[in-house]
Amino acid sequence: MKTTNEIRDIISGMGTAARVNRIRAAHFFIKHPSHVPLLIASAVSIDYKDHHKAAWILEFVLEKHLDWIIPSLTVFTDGLSQLKNDSAVRPVAKICQWITKAYCMDKISRFLNAITTKHLDKILTTGFDWMIGDFRVASKVYTMDTLYYIGKLQHKKYSWVHQELKAIILHDIHQGSAGYKSHGNKLLKLLEV
Numbered sequence: 001m002k003t004t005n006e007i008r009d010i011i012s013g014m015g016t017a018a019r020v021n022r023i024r025a026a027h028f029f030i031k032h033p034s035h036v037p038l039l040i041a042s043a044v045s046i047d048y049k050d051h052h053k054a055a056w057i058l059e060f061v062l063e064k065h066l067d068w069i070i071p072s073l074t075v076f077t078d079g080l081s082q083l084k085n086d087s088a089v090r091p092v093a094k095i096c097q098w099i100t101k102a103y104c105m106d107k108i109s110r111f112l113n114a115i116t117t118k119h120l121d122k123i124l125t126t127g128f129d130w131m132i133g134d135f136r137v138a139s140k141v142y143t144m145d146t147l148y149y150i151g152k153l154q155h156k157k158y159s160w161v162h163q164e165l166k167a168i169i170l171h172d173i174h175q176g177s178a179g180y181k182s183h184g185n186k187l188l189k190l191l192e193v
Contacts, residue, residue, distance in 0.1 A: 007038050012050045026060035040072040044079025052087035059091035070114045077122040086136050093142035096123050104149040131168050141183045166191045
């Protein structure tokens, strides 16, 4: 078992964001899943200078093993609102998209039994902050989907989400990039249904 410092040395030493570097670092965590909780905590801890690198690695780990986040959902969702670095927000927004899809759309039982309204509320609140904040289009596109999935829940508590998401997209779509416009228009069509 490696220490926290040894794990963080792996994260910090991964190099640039090149795909090959992220895959190599993720491979370590896939081979040693007991270290994934520390990776999750590192990804959402702005006190750790390389939290963005941890987020890059985490994306690749959870792409293969999304359910590995379940024991650390509270740590993950508690740290979301701290993230301001777009290099960390993009992969974390993608992970939020996967989590909410697994819970809201795919109805994966392990997520149905693990995610609480507190987790969803933190994802939701941070998602709206990311939508109106100064973040790159990829972060916003993943977040659009996340908010869409939460708004599809048959729960009175989330009945307002689609209307608010629609208002933000309509406000920003004209000055958005081609990617934002494309995905925004797709979601606007879904929100009309």
